[in-house]
Amino acid sequence: MTTTRHRKRSRHVALVLAGTATLALAACEDERVDARSFPDLESCIAASKDNSLWFTEQDCRQNFAAAQQEHLETAPRYESKELCEQQHGVGNCGSDPAAQQGGGGFSFMPLLVGYMMGSMLSRGGGIFSQPMVRTADGRFATPKGDQSFATNNGAGKVASSTFNRAPATIGKPPMTAAQVQSRGGFGASATSRNPGRSLGG
């Protein structure tokens, strides 16, 4: 009964099992990752011919498709073209292809003007992408708007930003150094004792 096939698999996954040390360390650094942005698929493919880079033509295709989809799903919607252009600059908006025909409402969105790929060790390896749209001051941003860049065709290091908010607990906030009086009170139990066996299943 489906008219268009709905994709049943992830667009990307975390592939690398880094091991305990790396996972522990990576958490403590504000990591910066290699990133490249391209105005379109063709310029990415052209750049991928240089084999010293961290991405292949296949990565370009996969990530461009993912960025297009993400743009459709996450780009901000506006009630009118004027409102959209206030946010993204004149000539940088179009109608929402996903909007209902003639339904009115929020049916204008910034145009996709490129995409950025990042080589993400902090996410278990693999390549991640974000679509890019224009900002009112002539820069390029991801749809979330929390990162903006001067160009949609460049290379550099980008921060994988993290926000730290401590959930309330009864004593000290999480991650505070504390006085430990004992260790090893978990793990000894005995619904089964079979050394070396997985604790999961």
Next chain:
Amino acid sequence: MEKRILPERPGWRDEAARLGFSFADMDGQPYWDETSAYCFTLSEIEDRIEAPSTELHQMCRAAAERILGEEQLLRRLHVPAEHWDLLAESWRQGEPELYGRLDLAYDGQGPALLLEYNADTPTALYESASYQWLWFEQQQAAGVLGADCDQFNSIHESLVARWAEICAPGEDVHFAADSSNPEDYATVETLAWAAREAGLGAHFTDLAQIGLTSDGQFADGQSRVIGTLFKLYPWEDMLRDSYAEHLVGSGTRYIEPPWKAVVSNKGLLPVLWQMFPGHPNLLPAFFAEDVEQALTGGQPAAHVAAAFDAARDRLARGHVTKPIYSREGAGVTLHRPGQPPLCHADDSYSHHPMIVQALAPLPDFGGFHPVLGSWIVGQHCCGLGLREDTSPITHNLSRFKPHFIEG
């Protein structure tokens, strides 16, 4: 459902090693096996596996509510009485679940049948969510699989979305596992990458290194206070450890939440059968002590007499006894008419109460018996991982098999 012989990717073992998938072979036997793969149609995936799995999870939630409200059931599930409040309170508060794996018997013909629910500490997550995905993408790029093929596997994306849903932005989550076990560690690492992608802080701590602070909070191996704890360690053990008395006072948020203790327990299965008798995706199941005598010609306990009579023929065609706590086939015994009982060699759980479940014979594909693991993230089924074994009892040396969707 078909099994297809396929060419292996050249050099996949080297790539597995490079990615840190160190247990692709275990004990000299292949664990990841891509010499063949299972193939399903889209409607088979959506109608026979995905929708029933999502429904089964909802039924398990209903069973959790019932069990947590009935002391008699909590007793039968061997939940220590001093922790009933912790479990019930976590349910009352609506503490959200993260993930689980339903193990299903499915032969491509009849309905998928629930064997058990690994609702607390399921492993094989990396193989299902990541390595299987890579296999698919590479085989499709190589032309081994058609351009219109797909895979039922949005596990990673579903995990990222679920983490973002159930945690505050930037929340620090500790991941505790036995770091000496690569399978367990791979599972928490897979979850931790997804948590990072959702904007959370992910910190590993070895389970045995968790400490208690002078304020009664838990701390990690580096003496940092734990606020939110994902533990790849079963609730039935947590509740019996020496730190169990500090579970509430520590103020820690646990993932999976404590109420999962009653659905990751095989005592769930007779409760489900009692609540949803005759459901097409359930096998008849009873607490062993209620029907032990009836199975050998005696009388069942009065309160299950009618249900037992209705299931008598099915049980006579074959049934399985399982301890309420067990992992990876341990303690499972198969009873088939005219054959001696077949036991799993590992009986380290067999001192626990048992349940009886009608036998769902696994299909035979070239001498191998596949079991489907359907992954639940949040409250929806989002992926599939298959394991197959030459023995009719799937255990921890069975092989992981990739799958794809065609047509």
